[in-house]
Amino acid sequence: MAVPSPLKHLRIIEATTGIAGGYAGKLFADAGADVIKLEPVGGDPLRGWTATGAAPGTAAGAVFQFVAAGKRSVAGTLGDDAVTELVGSADVVITDLAYDALVASGLLADPRLVVLSLRPFGLHGPLAEHPATEFTVQAESGSLAARGRPDRTPVQAGGRLAEWASGVYGAAAALAAASAASTGGTGALIDVSFQEVMCICTNLFSDLMMRMLGLRDLPLPARSTEFPSIEPTSDGWVGFNTNATEMFNDFVVLIGRGDLLDVPMLRADASKRPELEESTRAWTTQHTTAEVIEEASLFRIPVAAVPNGETLPRQEHFAARGLFVSAPSGGFVQPQPPYLIDGERPAPQGGPPLPGEHTGTIEARARKAAGGGASETAALPFAGCKVLDLTCWWAGPASTQFLAALGADVIHVESIQRLDGMRPAATIAFAGRERWWEYSSFFLNINVNKRGLTLNLADPRGRDVALRLIEWCDLVVENYTPRVMHNLGLDWDVVHATNPAAVMVRMPAYGLDGPWRDRVGFAQTMEAMSGMAWVTGYADGPPMLPRGPCDPIGAMHAAFATQVAFAQRDATGTGVLVEVPLIESALNVAAPQVVEFSAYQALLGRDENRTAGFAPQGLYACEGIEQWLALSVATDEQWAALRQVVGTAAWDRPDLDGYEGRHQAHDMIDKELASWAAGRDLSSTVAALIAAGVPAAAATDHRTVSRHPQLVARGFLEPSEHPVAGTQALFGMPFRYSGVEQWIRSPAPTLGQHNHEILRDLLGLDEQEIAALEADRVIGTTPAGLE
Numbered sequence: 001m002a003v004p005s006p007l008k009h010l011r012i013i014e015a016t017t018g019i020a021g022g023y024a025g026k027l028f029a030d031a032g033a034d035v036i037k038l039e040p041v042g043g044d045p046l047r048g049w050t051a052t053g054a055a056p057g058t059a060a061g062a063v064f065q066f067v068a069a070g071k072r073s074v075a076g077t078l079g080d081d082a083v084t085e086l087v088g089s090a091d092v093v094i095t096d097l098a099y100d101a102l103v104a105s106g107l108l109a110d111p112r113l114v115v116l117s118l119r120p121f122g123l124h125g126p127l128a129e130h131p132a133t134e135f136t137v138q139a140e141s142g143s144l145a146a147r148g149r150p151d152r153t154p155v156q157a158g159g160r161l162a163e164w165a166s167g168v169y170g171a172a173a174a175l176a177a178a179s180a181a182s183t184g185g186t187g188a189l190i191d192v193s194f195q196e197v198m199c200i201c202t203n204l205f206s207d208l209m210m211r212m213l214g215l216r217d218l219p220l221p222a223r224s225t226e227f228p229s230i231e232p233t234s235d236g237w238v239g240f241n242t243n244a245t246e247m248f249n250d251f252v253v254l255i256g257r258g259d260l261l262d263v264p265m266l267r268a269d270a271s272k273r274p275e276l277e278e279s280t281r282a283w284t285t286q287h288t289t290a291e292v293i294e295e296a297s298l299f300r301i302p303v304a305a306v307p308n309g310e311t312l313p314r315q316e317h318f319a320a321r322g323l324f325v326s327a328p329s330g331g332f333v334q335p336q337p338p339y340l341i342d343g344e345r346p347a348p349q350g351g352p353p354l355p356g357e358h359t360g361t362i363e364a365r366a367r368k369a370a371g372g373g374a375s376e377t378a379a380l381p382f383a384g385c386k387v388l389d390l391t392c393w394w395a396g397p398a399s400t401q402f403l404a405a406l407g408a409d410v411i412h413v414e415s416i417q418r419l420d421g422m423r424p425a426a427t428i429a430f431a432g433r434e435r436w437w438e439y440s441s442f443f444l445n446i447n448v449n450k451r452g453l454t455l456n457l458a459d460p461r462g463r464d465v466a467l468r469l470i471e472w473c474d475l476v477v478e479n480y481t482p483r484v485m486h487n488l489g490l491d492w493d494v495v496h497a498t499n500p501a502a503v504m505v506r507m508p509a510y511g512l513d514g515p516w517r518d519r520v521g522f523a524q525t526m527e528a529m530s531g532m533a534w535v536t537g538y539a540d541g542p543p544m545l546p547r548g549p550c551d552p553i554g555a556m557h558a559a560f561a562t563q564v565a566f567a568q569r570d571a572t573g574t575g576v577l578v579e580v581p582l583i584e585s586a587l588n589v590a591a592p593q594v595v596e597f598s599a600y601q602a603l604l605g606r607d608e609n610r611t612a613g614f615a616p617q618g619l620y621a622c623e624g625i626e627q628w629l630a631l632s633v634a635t636d637e638q639w640a641a642l643r644q645v646v647g648t649a650a651w652d653r654p655d656l657d658g659y660e661g662r663h664q665a666h667d668m669i670d671k672e673l674a675s676w677a678a679g680r681d682l683s684s685t686v687a688a689l690i691a692a693g694v695p696a697a698a699a700t701d702h703r704t705v706s707r708h709p710q711l712v713a714r715g716f717l718e719p720s721e722h723p724v725a726g727t728q729a730l731f732g733m734p735f736r737y738s739g740v741e742q743w744i745r746s747p748a749p750t751l752g753q754h755n756h757e758i759l760r761d762l763l764g765l766d767e768q769e770i771a772a773l774e775a776d777r778v779i780g781t782t783p784a785g786l787e
Contacts, residue, residue: 020192022064041075047060070348095107122195144157155536170735203705236305240524243421310603312531317515321511331599401555411452423751456779527550531590549589558578631694716732722750723747755780
C-alpha cells in the first residue's frame with residue numbers, strides 16, 4: 001500500500017527552468033500536490049540537457065524526466081491571461097524571475113499566494129542580477145576555494161549541488177508558508193539564494209571558527225583535503241570519517257599504527273600526516289573494499305565504499321530496501337523518494353509531460369478555504385508547534401533549526417555523560433579555554449532559537465522526564481542508529497503509546513531496516529556512498545569529498561517530510577512515524593549518475609572544474625597570490641561576449657560558435673584564457689566580464705565569507721549574543737521570508753541552560769526534585785568528569 005497524497009489540496013505552478021525549481025516541484029508532486037509546469041516556447045532547456053553530455057535523442061533527457069514525473073505542462077508565460085487565471089487557483093508559484101520582472105508579473109499583489117523565488121544570488125543585493133551559473137555561485141560562496149590540494153587549482157563540488165540543495169530548501173520553506181496560508185494566514189515571498197545555501201552546505205562554518213580564533217586572514221591557500229578521507233583499496237576506493245577523537249584513535253589502531261597514540265596532539269599535528277597517509281595506503285591497498293569496511297565497522301568507524309552510477313543500484317543495502325526502481329516513463333532506473341511515512345513511500349505520480357501537453361485542459365479550482373481571517377502571527381508558520389529534539393551532530397539539529405527559525409518551540413536534549421558530538425568535535429582548537437565545549441562553530445550556528453536540556457536517558461528518571469516531554473510535544477526527532485532508541489525504550493511504539501497524536505521523525509544514516517541499518521554514518525560517508533565524491537575531484541586523482549552538503553540536504557528533506565507527515569496527521573487525527581535516511585536524501589540529489597548510466601550507459605566521472613553543457617568553464621590565476629577567476633559560459637551569446645572581452649584571434653573559428661565545438665576545444669580555450677588572465681587584476685577582470693554578460697566571479701575565501709558584499713547586503717549573517725562565546729555573526733536561513741526581519745531570536749543554548757526552566761515551569765517539578773536530579777547527574781551543566 002502506498003502513502004496517501006497528503007498534499008493533494010495544494011496546487012503548485014512551477015514557472016522556472018533548470019534543476020532547482022524542477023526538484024522543488026518534484027518534492028511537492030511526490031507528496032501528491034498538483035504541480036503544473038509552466039514552460040516557454042520550446043520547453044524547459046533542461047529537457048535537452050544531460051549530466052554526462054550524452055545525446056538524449058528525441059525524448060527528454062533522463063534528468064528532466066526524473067524531476068518532472070507526475071507534473072502537468074502548460075505552454076505560456078507569467079502575465080498571459082490564461083496563465084493569470086491559473087495562478088489565481090494556485091497556492092504556490094515557483095519562479096526564477098528577477099525582482100522587477102517579478103513585480104511586473106503581478107504575483108506579489110495576491111495576499112494569499114506563496115511565491116518561491118529561486119535565484120543564484122537572491123532577489124536583492126549587488127550581485128542579484130549578475131549572470132551566473134552553478135560554478136560561479138560556488139566561487140562566490142567560498143565552496144570552490146575550499147576544496148583541493150594546496151599545490152593545485154581549487155576544484156568544484158561535482159553534480160550541480162547548489163541547484164539541488166536550493167530546491168529542497170525552497171520546497172521546505174514554501175510548504176511551511178502554504179500550510180500557514182491555508183489555515184488562516186497570509187501568503188509570503190520566499191527569496192532563496194543559491195549562494196547562501198552553499199555557504200551553509202559546504203563551508204563548514206569555518207568563517208566563524210577563524211573569527212573566534214583570530215585567524216581570519218591566513219596567507220595560506222584556503223583549500224585543503226581531509227585525512228583520513230577517500231583511500232585506495234585493492235579493488236576500488238573506500239571513504240573513512242573520524243569526526244570524533246575516539247574515532248580517529250580507533251582508525252590509527254586499525255591501520256596498525258597504535259604506536260602513535262601516545263604522540264601529543266597527533267590528530268592536529270600536520271607534520272605527522274605524511275607518515276599516517278603512507279601507513280594508511282599501505283594497509284588499505286592490501287585489502288579489498290569489502291574487507292576494509294568489515295574491519296572498520298568492527299571499530300564502529302564510519303566507513304563506506306565509493307560507488308558510481310553503474311554500481312550504486314547493486315549495493316546490497318539499496319537492493320534490500322528496494323530503493324532503485326524503474327522510472328514511470330521507463331528507460332532508466334531512479335531512486336525512490338527519500339522518506340517513508342508509516343513504512344510506506346510516496347506513491348508514484350506518473351511520467352513526465354510533453355511540452356505544453358495540458359495547455360487549455362486544466363480545470364478551475366478554488367484554494368482551500370482559510371480557517372479564519374488573516375493572522376497577525378502568520379509570519380511564523382510553526383508558532384505553537386512543540387518539538388522534542390533528541391538529535392545530535394549536524395543533520396538532525398539542522399532540521400529542527402529550520403522548525404525553530406519558523407516559530408517552533410524546540411527543546412534540544414543532550415547529557416553531561418554524552419555531549420552532542422558536535423560540541424567536542426569542533427572545539428579541539430579551544431581546548432585550553434574555560435568551558436571549551438561552548439565554542440563549537442557548528443553547534444553555535446545550528447542550535448539557535450532552541451532551549452537546551454541535559455538529560456541522562458539511560459537513567460530511569462531521565463527516561464521518565466523524556467516521556468513527560470513526549471506527552472507535551474507535537475513532534476519527536478532523533479537521528480541515531482536504530483538500536484539506540486530501542487535500547488533506551490523510546491522507540492516509535494513507546495512514543496505512539498505515550499502520545500498518539502505525536503509525529504516521530506527518525507533520521508538514521510541508512511534507514512530502520514536492511515543489512516546496513518546499524519552502521520554509523522556521517523555526511524562524509526554519505527558523500528562517498530552516494531556517488532557525490534565519485535564526481536568531485538581532479539580527473540587524474542582520487543574521488544574527493546564535497547565537504548558537508550549531505551547533512552543540511554538531509555536536514556531539509558527531513559523538514560519537508562515532517563510537514564508532509566503533519567498534513568497526514570491533521571487529516572487523520574493520528575500521529576505517524578517518518579523515516580528519512582540520510583543516505584537516501586543524498587542519493588536523490590546525486591540521482592543523475594544512476595539515471596544517466598541506466599538511460600545511456602554513460603558513466604559520470606571526475607572532470608575537475610568542467611560541467612556538461614558549459615564551455616569554457618574553469619578557474620584561471622590572475623595577478624597576485626591565490627587570485628582565482630571563475631568563469632563559466634552557458635550560452636552561445638555569452639561565448640560571443642567573452643570573445644569581445646578577450647579579443648584573441650585563436651577563437652576566430654566558426655566551430656567554436658556552438659557548445660559542441662567549444663567542448664571539443666576546451667583544452668585550447670583554457671590555455672588561451674590562462675594566458676589572458678595571468679597578470680590581470682582579478683576585481684576589474686570580473687567586473688568587465690559581468691558587464692559584458694559573461695558569468696564570472698572571484699573565488700571567495702570561505703574563511704572570510706562574512707565580508708562578502710552580497711551576503712552583507714542581504715543580512716545573511718545575524719548577531720547572536722552568546723553568554724560564553726560572546727557576540728558572533730552567524731548564518732541565518734538561506735532565504736528571506738516576508739514578514740521576518742531576523743531569524744536569530746536567541747543564541748544556541750549553553751549545556752543544560754534551560755534545565756530549571758523546562759523541569760520547573762513546563763513539567764512542574766519542584767526545586768527539591770530538580771536538586772536530586774542534579775546531585776545524581778541525571779541533569780547538569782558541566783560535562784561529566786569535569787565537575
